Amino acid sequence: MTADTELARDIYRRSHLTGEFTLRSGVEANEYFDKYLFESDPLMLRRVAEALAPLIPEQGVDALAGLELGGIPLATMLSQVTGVPTLFVRKEAKTYGTCRLAEGGDVEGRRLLVVEDVVTSGGAVLDAVTELRDRGATVERTICVIDRESGGQKNLADKGIELKALFTMTELKAAGAA
Template identity: 80%
Template sequence: MSHHDLARDIFDRSHLTGEFTLRSGVVAHEYFDKYLFESDPVLLRRIAEALAPLVPAHGVDALAGLETGGIPIAVMLSQVTGLPALFVRKEAKTYGTCRLAEGGEVAGQRLFIVEDVVTSGGAVLDAVGELRNRGAVVEQGVCVIDRESGGLKNLSDIGIDLKALFTMTELKAAGAR
């Protein structure tokens, strides 16, 4: 299957129209419901296989999947790459282990961010700040969809090279028939 075929299949599975308020507060009239493609095991596997070449062959200790949407992608990408996956919460638990990230240690680890959709990059910015405060080295990552709303630039400004599998423009073009 080609990159275009994968884009078309993601579009077909997850593109919705209506009125949607995004995390950033922006109101969008179309939306890619990431949970629709993340809950499809065949499509999720294809996405992970397409993301795998974007993960450096060296210099990464673990994948850091961001709650909630980045976690299933990180798990499948872990299966494809053989790298362990951590599950990064929006905020540290206040009970039990009181950890920000589950699945392993963060301090001193070279983590690779895995996210589903990036708009302004706010969730990734927050996670990277918290992970760095806990001693992690975070410089790179991937997302499935870049909504082309400044997120990749915002992340670049804090030293994060985040690559997107698809831009919103690419998905819309693939969905246009």
Template identity: 65%
Template sequence: MANLASRIRARSHLTGTFTLRSGATSTEYFDKYLFESDPVLLDEIAQTLMPLVPSDVDALAGLELGGIPLAVALSLRTGLPMRFVRKEAKTYGTCRLAEGGRVDAVRLLIVEDVVSTGGAILDAVAELRASGATVKKALCVLDRETGGPEKLAEAGIQLTALYRMSELT
């Protein structure tokens, strides 16, 4: 697993000045699209995430945009169906927040790439729960160690991260 961590870092670690979704700035950034666009690395990440998928979920919920490729790869590995979760419901067509099947009475596992404060997960979970889904757990590749797990726990969501930022720096 240490080899995977070093490969993720080598592929996606950038330095400079970056504004995060939370509005905070950072001198380090992990460009998840760089590790998600590498099919070999993405598959290895999914294989390594597989044992972390709890047995009490019905489907994976990949968050737009970075969680989608991870959820697809993990779905292919686990055989679990998935839902494509938008940042907001579209205003045309089906007008759904989540595509790929119903969410009411479905136990979902949120799949995300990088978690900072957990804001994207919290936004999605609020909408999914309002639609009748049960969401108690989330899985990510990288926890930036900036309060995300604690904020998610306050909302009743347990975050499991493949790596913490300190393990990749």
């Protein structure tokens, strides 16, 4: 068993739930990956970040942009593993204080790599990228742990955003069945 297959199996066993779930996209699903179950485990979170690190382009990334909420622990640990600075991206800008969308530094003129936990339709990533671009950031890529293979990759590509996933849903299911 390769290290990737072992990690996929461990993520599947730790976070795969069955039942009736409504996803952010509005899609009804009979299975769900509760990413907080692997993100809250410090050893597993580090393993995931170490596996994600090679997905970061060697050049052209000024900062990681972790999306609220699940992308933030991933981006933070990924920053620890790689040394790339991290920004914490809110779902919407604060209406008080600094009124920032992203905490941890300015986004204007910076090339950001969006970090997300799970991508289904890509809606959360698209919302964040639109807001980041409106504030002067360059965003061309995103990475995630799980691509649910539900149109997210195409939806993002249509807006000029490349998605690289650590695992697809198909790969996780195969590893979980092994």
